[in-house]
Amino acid sequence: MADQDFETQLARLYGQAPVFRDAELFARQVTEKLDRGWALRRVAIGATGVVAGLAVAVQMIGARFANEFSEVSSEGTQQWSLALAKLTNRYDQLFTLGGSEVLWVGAALAILALGFAVTRLIDEV
């Protein structure tokens, strides 16, 4: 019985938290660490989104160039000058939306991704 009493008393004493003068500081340090971790996570997610967006944009723009170059190689050197003229012609139309939709979309995505990155960075800083 005495043993049980002592063990109950011991459990009660263990349950009483000691008083620390820096308790508030400790709590603040933990919440600051939580906030820092959360901010880092948001930056990481944002950076991943930016990289993915840029990759998509580069792929789309690259695909556009690849089409032009494959066309050039398939037609052979004899048609080189003709293709070059065609290519030049195409790029003259580069900034007309009807002729190069993919390029425009890619560029828009890249700008969006960069804009997102900049605003996120400003937000975090």
Added chain:
Amino acid sequence: MGTERPHTGHDVELAALAAAGDRLAFGELVRRHGSAVRGLLRRLGADPATADDVAQDAFLVGYEQIADYRGEGAFAGWIKKTAARLYLRKVKREARFVLTEAPEEAAPAGSDGPAATADRLDLDEALKHLSKAERLCVSLCYGADWSHAEAAEALNIPLGTVKSHVKRGLDKLRVRMAAPSESASNDSARRENRG
């Protein structure tokens, strides 16, 4: 995300808010239970700096795993168990000491013996007189509310060893924390025997 109003709800409510991403609610839980966790780690044998580091880590882990806490028990108990687990992992990683069956050297007793301690109910003072293994086992079982089996598994030692560490530790604590009147009568009995 968190609101700016101060949180005054029950721990279970705060934990639910924290699980939904409210870091302010979790901050309130840290304020409420930070000292208990830090105190437990010191009682387990951690030095103050280590205790604070592990306590911080325990709360960070607790925040990550807060969805696992569904209010079956007290939040304090849940977070203390997490802290104890982290501390044991740290102790084992650093191989600071090995728990053995043989009694270890405890802190030297005061020159006047147990009866000379002014505050006999000071648990922290009494714990200093236990060996590291006894202190760890007693504090895990009575402070972190672990069963002997859980302690044995976590410490990777036989159940019987944990039980004997706990028993020896309790015996020492009982003597150290004896009520003043009881100790005084023990003292006078000792004096009579000597005389």
